Amino acid sequence: MAKPSAPSRERILVGAADMISRRGLKATSIRELAKHAKAPLGSTYHFFPEGKRQLATEAVRYAGEAVTRILRKELDEGPVAGVRAFLTLWRGIVVDSDFRAGCPVLAVSVEEPPADEIPPALVAAAEAFEDWERLLAEALTAHGADPDRAPGLAALIVASVEGAIAMCRAKRGVQPLDQVARQLETLIADALGHPA
Amino acid sequence: MAKPSAPSRERILVGAADMISRRGLKATSIRELAKHAKAPLGSTYHFFPEGKRQLATEAVRYAGEAVTRILRKELDEGPVAGVRAFLTLWRGIVVDSDFRAGCPVLAVSVEEPPADEIPPALVAAAEAFEDWERLLAEALTAHGADPDRAPGLAALIVASVEGAIAMCRAKRGVQPLDQVARQLETLIADALGHPA
């Protein structure tokens, strides 16, 4: 035994993030998730004893941090390259899933929390957004953007990409993401001092 | 008889749009919707005999067109005023609901359609986005923006506002919408020929 757990746990998390990004949190059932992740139903409660709440929270964190890692790496080449990678990442997910999958963080963000508490999955979603914004803002200021304006610009980038992902799914086409990509690219070039 | 129907029908529609904007489509149950709209459960099937599909489709159309009307009216004062009204509208909904409600069009857009068909509610969502983008693009070109770039700019506006609504809900604060408002305002001023 020894090793506290197998690759099953991570497979469940990945499957949960994917499923949430497609259907939303409430519409993702643990039974179907188990089937989708090729794990037995009992195992989900073995690995995540607090049930759906815990599973959702960890899935959002997992996905959010995966994107954070990619973003951090690509931003080493500068903000333009980083934003381009950010857009390409989501574009790939949307296209590869035939416009059926999107961003799990967004999916969790648009579901009403219960009246009495703020679910930890929603907190994890907010943290993911903040991480992405912070990384972008730092890269922008590091490359010459006005430090007062960089956070706002970073928020615009994240918001427009998330919105464009949803629009692509509704329209079943990549135009919104491509349009946003173009606009952001010139906008960032401008903010960095640019050539016109 | 005579009058084909009462104000009940519209009340159900409004309630459905509100509920969808909070919980998403799949998580909105007809039973709770009826309670929320103070209509009997039987009435929902009387007014919408095709059931949830029809109800969702009409609710999305209803909400989308309501926003379209507001947007069209406010754009008469120019693109800056129109975008400002657009943002203020959503800001009000988010704040008044204590960050529990958002955009029903976005909510429908991020839910996976069944494998065999594209649900009409999703088509209605795509149409709403397109209407908003078209109105914005027309206003931008009419006020001096480069006609080649206006559609992309309009898409960026819609995408960033939708994304910011979701981010506000996750963070339980209005900063994202306000940041996006500021960025869009200067961006539009620029695109219109501006003073720097």
Added chain:
DNA sequence: GCTAGACTATGACGAGCGTTATAGCCAGAG
């Protein structure tokens, strides 16, 4: 006042949900 037709009230159907309980399997430690 009576009747037709728009609306409402109520209850049932099968299905799926989250969750729990119980029992079984099976690799590795002693």
Added chain:
DNA sequence: CTCTGGCTATAACGCTCGTCATAGTCTAGC
């Protein structure tokens, strides 16, 4: 080999879901 404990299998709990059927109420037109 035995035993232990991580993992799996199966069945069941109460609940809510979308939908439908049936019967009842109310009002407008004659």
